[in-house]
Amino acid sequence: MRKALITGVTGQDGSYLVELLLGEGYEVHGIIRRASTFNTSRIEHVYQDPHVEGTRFFLHYGDLADANTIRKLIYKIRPDEIYNFGAQSHVRVSFDIPEYTANITGLGALRILEAIKDYEGETGAKVKFYQASSSELFGSAPPPQNELTPFQPRSPYGVAKLFAFHTTKNYREAYGIFAVNGILFNHESPRRGETFVTRKITKGIADIVAGRADKIYLGNLDAKRDWGYAPEFVEAMWRMLQHEAPEDFVIGTGEAHTVREFCELGFHHAGIGDWQKYVAIVHRYFRPTEVDYLLADPRKAREKLGWYARTKFADLVKIMVDADMKINGVKQ
Numbered sequence: 611m612r613k614a615l616i617t618g619v620t621g622q623d624g625s626y627l628v629e630l631l632l633g634e635g636y637e638v639h640g641i642i643r644r645a646s647t648f649n650t651s652r653i654e655h656v657y658q659d660p661h662v663e664g665t666r667f668f669l670h671y672g673d674l675a676d677a678n679t680i681r682k683l684i685y686k687i688r689p690d691e692i693y694n695f696g697a698q699s700h701v702r703v704s705f706d707i708p709e710y711t712a713n714i715t716g717l718g719a720l721r722i723l724e725a726i727k728d729y730e731g732e733t734g735a736k737v738k739f740y741q742a743s744s745s746e747l748f749g750s751a752p753p754p755q756n757e758l759t760p761f762q763p764r765s766p767y768g769v770a771k772l773f774a775f776h777t778t779k780n781y782r783e784a785y786g787i788f789a790v791n792g793i794l795f796n797h798e799s800p801r802r803g804e805t806f807v808t809r810k811i812t813k814g815i816a817d818i819v820a821g822r823a824d825k826i827y828l829g830n831l832d833a834k835r836d837w838g839y840a841p842e843f844v845e846a847m848w849r850m851l852q853h854e855a856p857e858d859f860v861i862g863t864g865e866a867h868t869v870r871e872f873c874e875l876g877f878h879h880a881g882i883g884d885w886q887k888y889v890a891i892v893h894r895y896f897r898p899t900e901v902d903y904l905l906a907d908p909r910k911a912r913e914k915l916g917w918y919a920r921t922k923f924a925d926l927v928k929i930m931v932d933a934d935m936k937i938n939g940v941k942q
């Protein structure tokens with residue numbers, strides 16, 4: 611039975627990847643952080659009691675700041691594949707806590723790769739490594755962006771991911787590790803964190819319809835993003851590790867829209883036409899340096915992995931608005 615280890619298993623992508631890997635017959639191990647409140651809500655539906663025979667999903671405490679524990683887990687679990695999703699993943703917040711972001715989002719990948727290097731050297735085993743790279747690497751590079759576009763990051767988050775990107779590539783070249791970067795454009799879902807703009811908008815709309823809020827407070831409405839549907843994107847990651855050779859891939863839909871368009875469509879879907887009345891622009895949500903326009907050129911993924919995004923922008927907005935309305939008990 612193939613074994614996979616996932617860092618960041620409690621996040622949006624972690625939760626969808628667990629579903630996919632269990633469906634493919636894997637034994638799945640996830641690293642969770644100790645917290646004083648539960649942080650496992652996204653994976654509760656797939657949780658399995660470790661005492662029951664036949665369980666294929668296991669959780670372990672750990673942290674990307676703690677190289678010793680990461681190393682011990684790799685030697686104990688002996689995974690065939692490692693997916694590194696753990697990160698301080700919020701771009702705006704990375705300006706507030708840049709050093710922490712560099713430590714976890716940047717150095718975290720190095721800590722895993724060092725452990726893999728030693729583990730492969732000592733045991734002769736082979737481990738495939740997936741690094742969650744990001745379209746934030748492109749920053750101010752003009753669209754469309756693909757695998758050949760030079761990186762111009764615009765945030766501490768982007769810079770940390772750049773370190774992790776090059777470390778992954780370097781360990782592939784220097785030590786022959788099957789290590790790949792998935793350069794993923796924004797991908798969203800009802801499980802998206804509530805402070806990312808899409809979910810903030812759809813949750814805000816649902817709260818306004820339910821009479822629980824009057825307004826949504828937002829920053830730059832002109833930014834353009836290539837938004838896709840997260841469950842489809844984790845499939846691309848898995849395919850990268852099944853590909854014959856370790857290569858980096860851009861993953862996105864090939865379509866970009868503004869934050870304004872997301873608002874307009876979301877409110878319309880909820881039956882609200884005069885949406886501007888319910889949105890206030892506030893300074894605190896602007897970034898010191900913004901990434902204005904991200905648009906994927908995902909042709910390589912289609913040609914070599916047979917992967918392409920199936921869910922279109924309008925459908926994504928509807929899926930997310932409907933899910934937040936349902937949470938609020940609003941019938942549509």
Ligand code: NAP
Pocket residue numbers: 617618619620621622623624642643645649672673674675694695696697698699700714742743744745793794795796797798803
């Ligand atoms: P997410 O929902 O923010 O999840 C981040 C995960 O990292 C959570 O499980 C979190 O644990 C964990 N984590 C945070 N700090 C950690 C630490 N110090 N040690 C270990 N784990 C830690 O992110 P996502 O949207 O699923 O994205 C997955 C990965 O892809 C991230 O690396 C992100 O930067 C990258 N990415 C995301 C997108 C996107 O559009 N979603 C696009 C490109 C790249 P807690 O639950 O305990 O906080």
Ligand code: F7E
Pocket residue numbers: 699700701702743744745746794795796797805806807808810827828829830831833834835869895896897900901
């Ligand atoms: O912002 C603008 C904001 O925080 C999108 C992460 O998953 O994708 C994500 O990073 C845009 C930006 O995502 C608000 O200025 C306006 O232009 O949803 P976001 P992001 O920064 O693109 C990349 C690919 C990752 O790798 C990251 O991990 O929306 N915006 N008003 C706002 N953004 C937020 N969060 N909140 C607002 O009120």
